[in-house]
Amino acid sequence: MRRQLDRLSDNMTFRSIPSFPALNVWSNADGLLVTAEVPGVELEDLDIAIVDKTLTLSGKRELVDLPEDARYHRRERGSGQFSRSIELPYRIEADHVQATFDRGVLTIRLPRAEDEKPRRIKVQTGAGDGNGSHDRSNES
Numbered sequence: 001m002r003r004q005l006d007r008l009s010d011n012m013t014f015r016s017i018p019s020f021p022a023l024n025v026w027s028n029a030d031g032l033l034v035t036a037e038v039p040g041v042e043l044e045d046l047d048i049a050i051v052d053k054t055l056t057l058s059g060k061r062e063l064v065d066l067p068e069d070a071r072y073h074r075r076e077r078g079s080g081q082f083s084r085s086i087e088l089p090y091r092i093e094a095d096h097v098q099a100t101f102d103r104g105v106l107t108i109r110l111p112r113a114e115d116e117k118p119r120r121i122k123v124q125t126g127a128g129d130g131n132g133s134h135d136r137s138n139e140s
Contacts, residue, residue: 019084020078020082020084021036021037021038021041021057021082021084021106022036022037023035023036023037023057023084023086025086027089029112029117029118030111030112030117031092031093031109031110031111031112032088032089032092032108032109032110032112033107033108033109033110034055034086034107034108034110035105035106035107035108036057036084036105036106036108037104037105038057038059038061038101038104038105038106039077039104040061040062040064040077040104041059041060041061041104042062043101045059045060045061045062046058046059046101046106047059048097048099048106048108050092050094050097050110052091053087053088053089053090053091053092054085054086054087054088055085055086055088055108055110056083056084056085057082057083057084057085057106058081058082058083058084059081059082060079060080060081060082061077061078061079061080061082062079063079063080064079088110090112090113090116091112091113091115091116092110092111092112092113092116093110093111093112093113093114096111097109097110097111
């Protein structure tokens, strides 16, 4: 029975861990910032794809080789192929996306598409005020 459990845990891949990599996503008027924790993943094994409003991170993390006479007592870190997709809240400028990788953290800057950015609307007052318009964009 113990051998069967050991074999089962040896075959674990990221498919059994649906939230890998762990992500944080921030947004402001200029765009999105996504950070992904990918410890043990080599830079050349990471892939970032954007299709419409979907960001997909994929790659692989290699299994650490154990000495021949060793066995796991606990194995929580998965290995193998992974893929994670998230729906973005708005369209982005795909040609201006920037990604950096430092100490196991992937940071992706996704600028918001110009036509998706918030616009300030000039409010006009009704007729009879003398000039017909008043810019209220700086008033509280």
